[in-house]
Amino acid sequence: MRAEILAVGTELLLGDIINGNAAWLGQRFAEVGVDVARSVVVGDDLDAITDAVDAASKRADAVVITGGLGPTRDDLTRDALARAAGVPLRRDPAIEQRIRDRYSALGAPVRGLALQQADLPVGGTLLPNDRGTAPGLRIELGETAVYALPGVPDEMTAMFLAAVLPDLLERAGRAAAIVTRVLHTAAVWESVVGERLRDLDAELTARGNPRLSYLAAPAQVRVRITAAASSREEADALIEPVEIRARQLLGSTVYGVDGEELDRVVHRLLAERGATVAVAESLTGGLLGAALTNMPGSSATFRGGVTAYASELKSASLGVPAELLADRGAVDPSVAVAMAAGARDRLGATYGLGVTGVAGPDPSEGHSAGTVHVGLAGPSGQTLVHSPVFAGHPRARIRELTVVHALDVLRRHLLGLAPFHGWEDPG
Amino acid sequence: MRAEILAVGTELLLGDIINGNAAWLGQRFAEVGVDVARSVVVGDDLDAITDAVDAASKRADAVVITGGLGPTRDDLTRDALARAAGVPLRRDPAIEQRIRDRYSALGAPVRGLALQQADLPVGGTLLPNDRGTAPGLRIELGETAVYALPGVPDEMTAMFLAAVLPDLLERAGRAAAIVTRVLHTAAVWESVVGERLRDLDAELTARGNPRLSYLAAPAQVRVRITAAASSREEADALIEPVEIRARQLLGSTVYGVDGEELDRVVHRLLAERGATVAVAESLTGGLLGAALTNMPGSSATFRGGVTAYASELKSASLGVPAELLADRGAVDPSVAVAMAAGARDRLGATYGLGVTGVAGPDPSEGHSAGTVHVGLAGPSGQTLVHSPVFAGHPRARIRELTVVHALDVLRRHLLGLAPFHGWEDPG
Numbered sequence: 001m002r003a004e005i006l007a008v009g010t011e012l013l014l015g016d017i018i019n020g021n022a023a024w025l026g027q028r029f030a031e032v033g034v035d036v037a038r039s040v041v042v043g044d045d046l047d048a049i050t051d052a053v054d055a056a057s058k059r060a061d062a063v064v065i066t067g068g069l070g071p072t073r074d075d076l077t078r079d080a081l082a083r084a085a086g087v088p089l090r091r092d093p094a095i096e097q098r099i100r101d102r103y104s105a106l107g108a109p110v111r112g113l114a115l116q117q118a119d120l121p122v123g124g125t126l127l128p129n130d131r132g133t134a135p136g137l138r139i140e141l142g143e144t145a146v147y148a149l150p151g152v153p154d155e156m157t158a159m160f161l162a163a164v165l166p167d168l169l170e171r172a173g174r175a176a177a178i179v180t181r182v183l184h185t186a187a188v189w190e191s192v193v194g195e196r197l198r199d200l201d202a203e204l205t206a207r208g209n210p211r212l213s214y215l216a217a218p219a220q221v222r223v224r225i226t227a228a229a230s231s232r233e234e235a236d237a238l239i240e241p242v243e244i245r246a247r248q249l250l251g252s253t254v255y256g257v258d259g260e261e262l263d264r265v266v267h268r269l270l271a272e273r274g275a276t277v278a279v280a281e282s283l284t285g286g287l288l289g290a291a292l293t294n295m296p297g298s299s300a301t302f303r304g305g306v307t308a309y310a311s312e313l314k315s316a317s318l319g320v321p322a323e324l325l326a327d328r329g330a331v332d333p334s335v336a337v338a339m340a341a342g343a344r345d346r347l348g349a350t351y352g353l354g355v356t357g358v359a360g361p362d363p364s365e366g367h368s369a370g371t372v373h374v375g376l377a378g379p380s381g382q383t384l385v386h387s388p389v390f391a392g393h394p395r396a397r398i399r400e401l402t403v404v405h406a407l408d409v410l411r412r413h414l415l416g417l418a419p420f421h422g423w424e425d426p427g
Numbered sequence: 428m429r430a431e432i433l434a435v436g437t438e439l440l441l442g443d444i445i446n447g448n449a450a451w452l453g454q455r456f457a458e459v460g461v462d463v464a465r466s467v468v469v470g471d472d473l474d475a476i477t478d479a480v481d482a483a484s485k486r487a488d489a490v491v492i493t494g495g496l497g498p499t500r501d502d503l504t505r506d507a508l509a510r511a512a513g514v515p516l517r518r519d520p521a522i523e524q525r526i527r528d529r530y531s532a533l534g535a536p537v538r539g540l541a542l543q544q545a546d547l548p549v550g551g552t553l554l555p556n557d558r559g560t561a562p563g564l565r566i567e568l569g570e571t572a573v574y575a576l577p578g579v580p581d582e583m584t585a586m587f588l589a590a591v592l593p594d595l596l597e598r599a600g601r602a603a604a605i606v607t608r609v610l611h612t613a614a615v616w617e618s619v620v621g622e623r624l625r626d627l628d629a630e631l632t633a634r635g636n637p638r639l640s641y642l643a644a645p646a647q648v649r650v651r652i653t654a655a656a657s658s659r660e661e662a663d664a665l666i667e668p669v670e671i672r673a674r675q676l677l678g679s680t681v682y683g684v685d686g687e688e689l690d691r692v693v694h695r696l697l698a699e700r701g702a703t704v705a706v707a708e709s710l711t712g713g714l715l716g717a718a719l720t721n722m723p724g725s726s727a728t729f730r731g732g733v734t735a736y737a738s739e740l741k742s743a744s745l746g747v748p749a750e751l752l753a754d755r756g757a758v759d760p761s762v763a764v765a766m767a768a769g770a771r772d773r774l775g776a777t778y779g780l781g782v783t784g785v786a787g788p789d790p791s792e793g794h795s796a797g798t799v800h801v802g803l804a805g806p807s808g809q810t811l812v813h814s815p816v817f818a819g820h821p822r823a824r825i826r827e828l829t830v831v832h833a834l835d836v837l838r839r840h841l842l843g844l845a846p847f848h849g850w851e852d853p854g
Contacts, residue, residue, distance in 0.1 A: 010640045011651075013463045014607075015453030017642075018445055022468070026442030036440040037475065039468040041449070044640060048464065072621040072641045073628050106816055108850035113625070114618040131821055154821070213443075279713075279734075285720030286706075286713025289734045293712025296788060296822060298736070304744065305734040307706075307716045313731045313774060347740060361723060395723060 001172045002037045003029055004060040006052050008068035008077050009151055010043035021066045021156055027213070028160065031226045032169060032178045034062075044068065049080035057084065057141035062168055064160070067151030069134040071114045077148050081139055082121035084146075089119040092126065099133055127163045131155045136163070145171060179235035180226045181243055186219060186262055186408040187388075187420045188253040193221045196249040196426065200242070210238050212246075218397055219404035219422075220262065223250070251426030252417050255408070262407050263291050263298075269414040270301040270350070277410060278347035279305035280318050280339035280354040282330065283372070287403050288355060303349040308339070318342030318354075329365040331356055333385040336375030344377045351413075352377040355406050359395045370398055374406045376413055384409075386419035428599045429464045430456055431487040433479050435495035435504050436578055437470035448493045448583055455587065459596060460605030460655060460662070461489070471495065476507035484511065484568035489595055491587070494578030496561040498541040504575050508566055509548035511573075516546040519553065526560055554590045558582045563590070572598060606662035607653040608670055613646060613689055613835040614815075614847045615680040620648045623676045623853065627669070637665050639673075645824055646831035646849075647689065650677070678853035679844050682835070689834050690718050690725075696841040697728040697777070704837060705774035706732035707745050707766035707781040709757065710799070714830050715782060730776040735766070745769030745781075756792040758783055760812040763802030771804045778840075779804040782833050786822045797825055801833045803840055811836075813846035 005025050011017050022039045029036045037060060042048040049068065056063045068077030082089045095118035103110040117134045120126065127136030129150060136149045136159050147164045149156045169178070185193060193214065194201075201212045210227035223246060227238035247254055256265050270277060279288045289305035292298060306317050311330045314320040320338040328334055336354045344352025353376055360369025370390035377383045386409045390398045409419045420426075432452050438444050449466045456463045464487060469475040476495065483490045495504030509516045522545035530537045544561045547553065554563030556577060563576045563586050574591045576583045612620060620641065621628075628639045637654035650673060654665035674681055683692050697704060706715045716732035719725060733744050738757045741747040747765040755761055763781045771779030780803055787796025797817035804810045813836045817825045836846045847853070 011642045012450075013453050013466060014457045014651075015450035015455075018447055018450045019466075020445055023439075023442035023445045026440050028442075030441045037470070038479070039440060039446075041466040043464070052465070070641075070643065071618040072643075073625065073632075074640050102819055105818055106850070108616075111616075111618040111622045111850075113621040131824075154823075281713070281716075283720075284717070285725075285729075286708070286716030286732055286734065289708075289713030289736075290711070290717055290826075293710075293734075293736060293786075294823070296786075298712075302712075302736050304736040304740045305713055305732075306744070307713065307720075307732040307734075309716075309720060309726050309729050309731040310774075317731065317733070317774065347737075347744065359720075359723075396721070399717075 001034050001061045001168070002059070003034050003062045003064065003168075004037055004056040005039040006056055006063060006065045007039070007041045007151070008044065008049055008065060009041070010074070012041045013043050021151065021153060024153070024157060025064055025160065028165065031180060032165070033228060034168065034172070044074035044076055046076045046080055046083070049076055050083045053080055053084045053141070053146065057144040057146055061144060062171070063144060063146045064164060065146065065148040066156050069117065069136065069148060069150050071111070071117055071133070073113065075116070078116070078119050078121065078137070081124065081137070081146065081148060085121050085123060085139055085141055087122040090122050091115070092118050092120050095126065095135055102133060127159055129155055129159055131158055138167070178226065178228050179232060179239055180224055181239050182258050183223045183225070183243070183246055183250065183254050184256040184260060184262070185221045185223070185250055185253040186255050186411070187405055187422055188221060188250070188426060189422045190214070190216045190221050192423055192426070193223065193250065197223065197246060200245055200249065204242065210242050218400040252412065252415070253420060253426040255411055261294070262404065262411065263294050266292070266407050266411050267295065267298055267301045269411060273414065275350035276301050276303050277351045277353060278303040278343040278349035280343035280352065281305060281307045282309060282314070282355065283357045283359040284355055284399050284402050285309060287399055288353065288406055291403050291407060303347045306343055306346070314339060318346065331358055331365050331367045331371055331373070333373045333375070333387055336373035337377060337383045337385050338375070340375035340377035341383065350379060351410060353406050353410055355402055357402060359398050361395055369395070372398070372402050372405070374402070374409050376409055378413070384413065384419070388421060428461050428488045428595070429486070430461050430489045430491065431464055431483040432466040433483055433490060433492045434466070434468045434578070435471065435476055435492060436468070437501070439468045440470050448578065448580060451580070451584060452491055452587065455592065457605065457607060459592065461595065461599070462605065462655070471501035471503055473503045473507055473510070476503055477510045480507055480511045480568070480573065484571040484573055488571055489598070490571060490573045491591060492573065492575040493583050496544065496563065496575060496577050498544055498560065500540065502543070505543070505546050505548065505564070508551065508564070508573065508575060512548050512550060512566055512568055514549040517549050518542070519545050519547050522553065522562055529560060554586055556582055556586055558585055565594070605653060605655045606659060606666055607651055608666050609685050610650045610652070610670070610673055610677065610681050611683040611687060611689070612648045612650070612677055612680040613682050613838070614832050614849055615648060615677070615853060616849045617641065617643045617648045619850055620650065620677065624650065624673060627672055627676065631669065637669050645827040676853070679839065679842070680847060680853040682838055688721075689831065689838070690721050693719070693834050693838050694722065694725055694728045696838060700841065702777035703728050703730050704778045704780060705730040705770040705776035707770035707779065708732060708734045709736060709741070709782065710784045710786040711782050711826050711829050712736060714826055715780065715833050718830050718834060730774045733770055733773070741766060745773065758785055758792050758794045758798060758800070760800045760802070760814055763800035764804060764810045764812050765802070767802035767804035768810065777806060778837060780833050780837055782829055784829065786825050788822055796822070799825070799829050799832070801829070801836050801846070803836055805840070811840065811846070815848055
């Protein structure tokens with residue numbers, strides 16, 4: 001089966017947005033062995049979209065379109081599909097009602113352009129969108145199945161996995177058992193992961209199945225194991241020994257599998273111990289607390305946080321000794337620990353995490369950007385500090401890296417492990 | 428002048444690499460007023476590359492190709508260009524010598540495939556590459572100038588700026604200037620923006636120049652005005668009346684232009700008034716403080732924040748009256764205001780912002796997910812509350828929307844404006 005990807009949006013051509021949707025779709029297609037022959041971007045222009053849809057549908061067995069389904073005048077994918085199919089648009093009363101309900105639930109009058117999201121080319125079928133108002137649609141152009149999805153990544157990915165991929169595999173008449181398992185690592189360098197897995201990867205590449213792929217996020221490398229087989233059980237059986245070997249090679253840097261995010265793991269470890277955590281932040285400005293409240297129900301193990309951005313607040317709000325600040329400055333391991341202890345005491349938590357450092361781009365108090373100290377304070381006065389160095393990264397990245405390392409310091413402490421600096425041998 | 432971008436590389440189709448080159452080129456073209464009509468990605472396949480080059484050269488005045496110029500067997504861009512031009516490849520002795528010198532300098536034997544980088548379609552001219560071994564090349568296909576550059580970003584960008592861009596501008600005979608202006612709005616629904624601008628948009632679409640396009644982020648719709656003219660001054664003159672009308676139609680929901688982000692605008696308004704802000708958060712868990720510390724130097728106007736996730740901390744850490752919490756619960760307008768006042772007093776700021784609500788997905792204290800209250804406390808006891816409803820959004824989106832609305836409440840208050848709910852007519 002040959003697929004093509006078509007992204008619609010002038011903002012993509014202008015470079016305002018990078019076409020991450022196409023890369024994500026390419027990865028998913030590769031996992032299931034569908035060959036993506038071409039990926040095209042056109043602007044919000046009816047002729048250009050229609051022409052691109054027409055050409056792609058003549059070359060490929062399946063075409064996935066992202067974007068152009070919203071409620072503004074330049075959302076033209078529906079019209080282009082109708083033109084390419086030579087059919088009129090029909091307004092779907094059910095969707096129209098859903099949109100009207102949504103608006104009235106918000107106590108707002110419904111706007112005319114919002115309703116164009118209920119228009120559907122005759123012969124097209126709906127792809128429900130649980131995360132937004134714009135539904136996707138599927139239509140046959142000759143022998144080719146064309147799927148139109150919203151450009152908003154979280155809506156697009158959810159709809160592709162729920163509705164498009166199963167339909168594609170069924171069309172391909174494929175034993176649709178593709179199983180993937182993702183191992184999540186924290187605070188370990190991508191090059192170390194690649195090094196540790198090199199032989200296993202080479203062996204699997206020679207065999208062709210299962211396959212390894214890598215996805216690097218800041219301080220979190222994800223290793224995806226993908227197996228194809230005629231049944232889910234067979235695929236699982238193929239994955240299991242590979243997962244065991246990969247876990248042995250990556251050791252304690254593996255914090256979770258598949259949907260397990262680092263914050264969830266930390267909450268679970270805390271809950272198992274009947275413990276809670278509070279945070280004290282400076283350079284992260286609240287990002288650490290935000291990460292610890294990503295998941296529903298986090299209030300069971302997260303107490304709260306204090307962001308002492310103005311330096312004197314580290315004393316006033318967290319009880320960091322003023323003389324310590326005067327003596328060592330705000331960017332110091334002992335200050336990180338004192339912040340952690342302050343958060344623990346003042347917010348009534350079992351553990352306190354404190355982060356201080358320099359997000360940059362400029363140095364502060366003589367410390368260069370990327371200087372970071374993570375302090376941890378636990379029951380019966382136990383404390384530790386972790387001081388990674390994130391030199392050479394932009395401000396936003398330094399803040400992200402700090403959050404991941406802080407969460408991992410707590411995770412490893414709860415497991416009885418010392419902090420990990422990134423390049424050591426995963427024990 | 429119409430340009431097209433063609434990226435060559437199977438790794439792009441597989442999603443191993445995101446096509447950042449295309450976004451970078453799109454930005455450069457937009458800056459100099461060259462309209463990019465289409466951006467295509469094909470794999471390392473001779474027929475696919477040749478076909479894509481041929482089609483692009485028939486549509487566009489200029490085609491920029493990235494990738495496929497290296498020393499491996501799957502680097503096929505040179506061959507594809509020769510086929511599209513109907514000419515043979517000729518080995519350039521000067522480049523061949525440079526490559527041989529380079530290898531001997533490294534003390535390495537010259538691999539046969541390395542020399543293919545010295546092959547050039549007859550009629551093509553070289554584009555020197557100071558940063559790598561693979562030179563680029565330029566060839567005319569009919570009326571169209573085709574430029575082939577390496578896929579390595581720093582080589583590609585250097586060669587584009589040094590050799591391709593000047594050549595393009597010269598061909599365009601003093602390139603037509605395209606100027607874009609982006610208006611940023613906050614807290615107004617995309618459908619309302621579309622509605623308000625519908626007539627102006629229709630009028631401009633009929634005229635064809637300037638054009639409007641829309642880019643939607645959570646609670647922030649960006650309206651881009653793009654004008655093409657023979658000079659930058661003429662383009663500016665075309666944009667000005669459109670910008671004035673768009674600003675009139677969108678009113679106070681427009682917070683900034685071009686690079687101005689909402690947090691920067693808030694910091695600027697605070698600085699102009701010699702004021703500072705502190706935040707008290709619950710459902711956002713620190714995201715509001717994080718937004719207010721995105722930009723360097725934000726410590727001048729941001730004091731810090733308290734995240735009182737555990738309900739009783741709203742009393743302990745922020746001084747929200749316990750009887751108020753007992754009486755009204757944590758999700759209440761009066762609690763948001765009390766949190767704001769507490770943050771203002773305890774963190775020593777001119778203004779306090781307090782947010783409480785239900786991020787979901789489940790209801791809390793009988794309030795449904797998406798219930799949000801933003802409180803503001805200012806000097807001399809002034810307070811106000813804004814209670815938007817974000818029903819039907821996922822948890823993460825509700826948190827994002829809350830942050831944008833909270834920042835906008837402060838922005839509007841500093842400008843003497845009441846909070847905006849999203850669907851009203853922008854005053």
